[in-house]
Amino acid sequence: MAYLSASRYLSGLIFLGRGWVFMIADQYDVFLFDLDGVIYRDDVVLAGSRRCIRKLRALGKKVYFLTNDPRPTRQELYDRLKSMKISVSQEEIITSGWATAQYLAENNISDVFAIATEGFISELEALGIRTKIEVSCQAVVAGYNENTNFAQIQQAIRHLEKGSRFIATNADKSFPGRNGRCIATGAIVEMIRMVSGKQPFIIGKPYSYIFSIVFRRVVPGSRMVMIGDSLETDILGAHRQGIDAILLYKDKLRFPSKYDYRMPDNIIPNILDLFKPNVEVKNWRNPGFPWPDDVKPGVAAVIFNAQRQVLLVRRNDNGLWSLPSGHLEIGETVIEAIKREIQEETGLIVDVKKLIGVYSDPVSQVFSYPSGATTHFITLSFLCCITGGCMQADYSEIAEVAFFDISNLPINLLKMHPQWLTDALVEQSFSFLR
Incomplete structure (x- = not known):
């Protein structure tokens, strides 16, 4: 060795x-x-x-x-590279189209509705995947074809509404052409996603x-x-x-x-x-959080009862306990947002006493959802007091609502919330920025 x-x-x-x-x-x-x-x-x-x-x-x-690029076959790219006098074997070429065909075969998906070039279709059919679908299919496969029309996109959406899986070769929305930017696969995928509400499983980089x-x-x-x-x-x-x-x-x-x-x-x-001599690459170090798709504003509340217990909710999407929290919707103030979220999640009506802090640390505030989306939240946490309502979980999002002693919090509590709770207990007039 x-x-x-x-x-x-x-x-x-x-x-x-x-x-x-x-x-x-x-x-x-x-x-x-x-x-x-x-x-x-x-x-x-x-x-x-x-x-x-x-x-x-x-x-x-x-x-x-x-x-x-999902359009060419590996054979076509092999021929192109050989014509350029670049040493290559076909096994060294991995296209998003060929990789998509491999994924479908591995997952026993044999009937698909495909938006694809003849080259990509040939990669699918080489693995026994049928693309000429009349009624129903196991998956919609969104690739690229410059002749794609609205009727095909609408048909893809109909298949997804009937329960087909959504798979995309890649998410590139455009590519440079001789006369400017050109529509690419990602633009087609995004159109289907926005109308269908389905998140695609994406194969390519x-x-x-x-x-x-x-x-x-x-x-x-x-x-x-x-x-x-x-x-x-x-x-x-x-x-x-x-x-x-x-x-x-x-x-x-x-x-x-x-x-x-x-x-x-x-x-x-x-x-x-x-x-080139004496050139080194600084090795990549993962910063400790998944790369988010976007950044969104959020709100959270710390609420104590008369016994100085804190209100927590257990969420259906991840099974974890957390402080009541949610998104800021279009047209809302942050105060309106936190009052609405608490009432929707717990049935309680509250007043806002103070801003505890603004929290944006990506290590603790990037969340991945079952849909496949990953979001980085910038959250404003407020100290609130109960003024009315009846405690009742919103079972569509919340499985359980309960008060807990500060010294006996549940083990499966969202990792950043103990810090927010600690900050709420500090008797100071200022707000934290973390």
Whole structure:
């Protein structure tokens, strides 16, 4: 084992004048490349890509090509790359369309309504998945076809209303064309989602399934990196899977937070910079929360009874106890929102005494829901007092309502609420910002 490790270590070093130096290519065993914008653009091979792939193979590295484009077959992409004189095998090419076909086959889904090109349909039919559906289907598969019309979208929605599963090849809403931005799969998916109310299971980057195909093929513990030109798919997708990501880009970028999943671990202007001496990649460290789809305002209440017990509710969606809380709706003030939420959840009428604090810590305030949505809440927590009503759980959202002694709170309490409760007990006139 020591010999193998030393061989791997030395294979990626180069000798320059004074001695051996590191390069990015030495730091990884497996390289994942996006295609359009990294290896080629349209039908033109990009400078350095041929040489880059050739050098990586000479160093014994594993190479895979991951594209969100569901239109071409793997054979078509293989033929395109070979015509560009790029060394590749068909097994190294993973498209969102082919990956979708694999997912359907693994889950015994054999009858689908597909919005797809002939190429994508051929990938489905190669695995025995029927796409010519007349009446009912197991799943709606939303891919891309530039000739998609409203009748097809409406038919997809009808199938979802009848109980079909919703699966999408990818979520890219647009792509660059010669004359400007063009509609992509994600725009079609979003139209279906908004009308049907169904959340799709998405196969391509930045979601996990397309990456999982690679994970199954490599030696466990392999050092992996994604090379891409998109922050929203390549970089975000790699980081969501816990692997490093390098952005191919010529300018510097700024991000609002050091915990932004879209922040690349390095930025290189040319793909051959993977072999540039004395360049290291800062390894990705998960900040401790899942990447949210959006940020929403929320409200919460701390309510004590005459015995100084605190009111808690047990939620149906996750089975956890929490302080009464909810969303701020359009047109509401935060005071109106907290009064409405408490009355809806518990049947109690309250007055607001003071603002306890404003809470935005993503580690404790990013929530993933059964629908697949993940939201980061900025929550205003209020100290409230009961003025009327009759305590009664709203069983559509709340399973149980009860008062608890401060010293004997339930074990399955939402993790940030003890802090909010502690802040409420502080006898101060100020509000906390956390």
